[in-house]
Amino acid sequence: xxxxxxxxxxxxxxxxxxxxxxxxxxxxxxxxxxxxxxxNPLLDIMAVVTEEFLKKYHxxxxxxxxxxxxxxxxxxxxxxxxNVEYVPGGASLNSIRIAQWLIGxxxxxxxxxxxxxxxFGTVLESKVKAEGVQGAFQYDHTEPTGTCAVCLxxxxxxxxxxLGAAKHLKADHLKIPENRRFMESAHYFYMSSFPLTxxxxxxxxxxxxxxxxxxxxxxxxxxxxxxxEYHSAMMSIMPYVDILFGNEDEAKVFSEVEHWDAKDLRExxxxxxxLPKASGKRGRMVICTQGANPTLVxxxxxxxxxxxxxxxxEDIVDTNGAGDAFxxxxxxxxxxxxxxxxxxxxxxxxxxxIIQQSGCQIPDKPNFSPESVGF
Numbered sequence: 001x002x003x004x005x006x007x008x009x010x011x012x013x014x015x016x017x018x019x020x021x022x023x024x025x026x027x028x029x030x031x032x033x034x035x036x037x038x039x040n041p042l043l044d045i046m047a048v049v050t051e052e053f054l055k056k057y058h059x060x061x062x063x064x065x066x067x068x069x070x071x072x073x074x075x076x077x078x079x080x081x082x083n084v085e086y087v088p089g090g091a092s093l094n095s096i097r098i099a100q101w102l103i104g105x106x107x108x109x110x111x112x113x114x115x116x117x118x119x120f121g122t123v124l125e126s127k128v129k130a131e132g133v134q135g136a137f138q139y140d141h142t143e144p145t146g147t148c149a150v151c152l153x154x155x156x157x158x159x160x161x162x163l164g165a166a167k168h169l170k171a172d173h174l175k176i177p178e179n180r181r182f183m184e185s186a187h188y189f190y191m192s193s194f195p196l197t198x199x200x201x202x203x204x205x206x207x208x209x210x211x212x213x214x215x216x217x218x219x220x221x222x223x224x225x226x227x228x229e230y231h232s233a234m235m236s237i238m239p240y241v242d243i244l245f246g247n248e249d250e251a252k253v254f255s256e257v258e259h260w261d262a263k264d265l266r267e268x269x270x271x272x273x274x275l276p277k278a279s280g281k282r283g284r285m286v287i288c289t290q291g292a293n294p295t296l297v298x299x300x301x302x303x304x305x306x307x308x309x310x311x312x313x314e315d316i317v318d319t320n321g322a323g324d325a326f327x328x329x330x331x332x333x334x335x336x337x338x339x340x341x342x343x344x345x346x347x348x349x350x351x352x353x354i355i356q357q358s359g360c361q362i363p364d365k366p367n368f369s370p371e372s373v374g375f
Contacts, residue, residue, distance in 0.1 A: 032107045033134060034335050035099055036186035038206055039092025040166040040194050041113035041137070043124040044359050045075055046150040047082035054151060059158045067149070067162035074160060075120075075147050086123050087359045088131075089148050090166070091192040091222060091324050094360040097131055098328025098350050099190075101362045103335065106132040110182045114138040114169040121145035121165070131362070136179050140168040150359055157318060157358070163198070171201040187215055188335050190327070193222035196230045196237075203233075207240035211278045218334075220327060221246035224253040231257045239278040243285045243334075245327050246272075251288055266296060266303050273298045289326060295347075297340060306344045309352040309373065318358050325354035338370070345373040 054061065057074050067074070078084055088097060093111055100109040111128065115121040115137050124145060128135045146166035151158040173179060183189075189210045195203050210217040219241040221227055227234065227250050238244075246254070248265050255268045262268045265288060273286045286298040294305040329350030333343040349368045354360055 031105045033110045033182055033185035035096065035103075035109045035188045035190065035331060036183060036206075037092050037096035037109065037111045037190045038169075038195060038202060039096075039111070039113050039192055040090045040146060040163060040169075040198060041088070041093050041111075041115055041124060042090040042146040042148045042161060042163070042166065043120045044087040044089035044148045044150055045078055045084050045120075046087060046359055047078050047084040047152065049078065049082055049151045049153060051153060053077070053081070054153065054158060057160075059151065059160065061153050061156035061158060063158040063160070065160055067160040071149075071160055071162055072144065074149055075162070078149060078151075086120075086127065087361055088124050088127050089360060090146070091194055091220070092190065093128070094321055094324035095190060095192070095220075095328040095331065096133055097128070097360065097362065098325050098354075099331040099335070100132045102329060102332035102346055102350065102366050102368060104365070107134050108132070108335070110134040110136060110186065112136045112138070112169075112173065112179065112182075114140050114165050114167075114173070115145045116140055116143065116165040118145055120147055134182070136182055138169055138173040140165040142168065152358065157320075159320070167198045169195065169199040169202055171199060171205050174202060174205050183209055184213075188218065188331065189215060190218045190220075190331055192220040193226040193230065193234055196226065196233045200230075200233045200236075203237055207237050210242075211240040214279070214281065216242045216282075216334075218243040218245065218327070218331060220244075220323075221250040221254060224249050226250075227253040228257055238275055241277075241284060242282055243287065244272060245287050245289075245323075245330075247289045247291075247323060265290070266298075269296055269298045270301070270303070273301075287330070289323065295344065297344070299340065304340070306341075306348075309348050311352060311355070316355050319355050321354045321357075321360040322351045324360060325350040333370070342370045345370050349373050 096109050096111045111133050117139050125135050143164045146164040147162050149160040251268045269286045269288050273284045288296040294307050297304045326347040329346035330343045333346045
């Protein structure tokens with residue numbers, strides 16, 4: 001590790017800290033559309049099912065698979081046979097929804113993705129709107145709206161994701177005048193790496209727009225397989241990234257693909273932070289989560305560690321949305337001019353809440369203030 005790097009562990013004392021985004025990026029009087037997200041939207045279809053249902057579709061009690069056309073009947077049968085609950089999903093959309101929830105001002109966020117105008121698409125769009133997110137969806141009629149079946153049996157969850165229409169997002173959708181105005185209104189942008197699998201041109205368009213217009217871009221490594229299989233596309237985005245999120249597994253795979261000798265997570269995070277940037281106006285911040293272990297934050301060459309909220313194992317219901325919720329919580333304070341401490345507190349609150357739910361389900365109002373979550 002570099003000799004000029006400082007490692008700081010956050011203490012419990014509260015002090016005044018500077019805004020992460022700087023004075024030019026504080027929400028102030030600008031609220032509507034301040035945060036813009038792009039991703040692969042899915043409608044989570046959740047239900048308690050029978051073991052016979054799992055066997056019919058060759059699913060294990062604890063499964064996570066990418067579905068295909070052979071699974072389309074599964075979604076219809078779930079709706080017809082069981083008491084289902086619909087929850088908007090997809091990594092980027094989850095983060096945007098959490099951010100909107102914590103900001104609490106209608107239409108503070110905008111989200112772009114591709115759906116079908118079918119029954120599931122109508123449900124997804126109406127639920128996103130009800131949560132205060134401005135949806136600027138592209139409509140595709142060649143495939144159904146993307147869905148994720150969440151099949152519950154006792155404490156077990158079997159997931160079947162079908163991207164469907166989400167695969168058909170086109171960069172031209174961003175050129176529509178109304179959508180361009182959404183981008184122009186935003187001061188902050190967020191994307192996961194999942195859209196690289198369907199529309200890398202859209203991801204690059206948003207990234208370049210943010211950089212060219214001095215807006216902050218937050219980005220997520222999202223999954224180890226993306227760091228490996230889509231590394232070239234990911235590296236084309238990296239010069240424009242101001243804030244990078246990832247977990248320890250993703251960071252280590254990223255390092256391996258880059259052929260770095262680094263094994264220590266702190267050293268890897270520092271090396272990612274030092275990758276070239278298109279704009280020299282601000283350095284790249286790297287935020288690396290480690291499950292129950294402290295979160296690492298690299299900012300201006302300084303490594304800080306922030307503890308997570310302790311939780312009993314028996315209180316954990318579903319960890320799938322924890323990372324998405326963490327990002328959404330962080331962004332909610334970032335756009336309001338919060339300090340890094342405020343951002344991490346909100347991130348911890350959101351992640352802690354979501355892992356005690358099945359899926360990324362949120363109530364009408366959060367019970368959060370920066371003072372309510374200590375380190």
